Amino acid sequence: MDELWKWGWAIVLAINVLLAWVVWTLRAGFVPRAEFARLDTRVALIEQEVKHLPTQSDIAAVRDVLAQVKAQGEAQQQTMTGISNSVRRIEDYMMRATA
Structure with a gap:
């Protein structure tokens, strides 16, 4: 148990570093809100343009x-x-x- 207390901070630090790396790599997969709103507007405009097509x-x-x-x-x-x-x-x- 003393060994766990002795190296616990290193384990927690390793887990935090791993978690930070996972979050940092996943952030590229998500779209920021401003860009999403801009894309949503563009999609709405395209839908209006395509509505009259057969x-x-x-x-x-x-x-x-x-x-x-x-x-x-x-x-x-x-x-x-x-x-x-x-x-x-x-x-x-x-x-x-x-x-």
């Missing part, structure tokens, strides 16, 4: 509409090809009939 669901809706438009265009192309073939056959018939 969301993921908006983009998905546009993608669906474009897919429908593409399908309609392809259907019209097929219809026009069929009409073109019919007109060509009629023209061929008319050219042969007059010759």
Whole structure:
């Protein structure tokens, strides 16, 4: 017990030095209040700027509409090809009939 009293101050000093070192290394991981307030303000401003931009669901809706438009265009192309073939056959018939 006397040895503990004799070296107790050294143990306490070592623990305090270790604790001070831990706190000193952890302080870099924390943000000061002033910087946090500034970052909070910046985040709020960015949120206001981004609020009007389209969301993921908006983009998905546009993608669906474009897919429908593409399908309609392809259907019209097929219809026009069929009409073109019919007109060509009629023209061929008319050219042969007059010759």
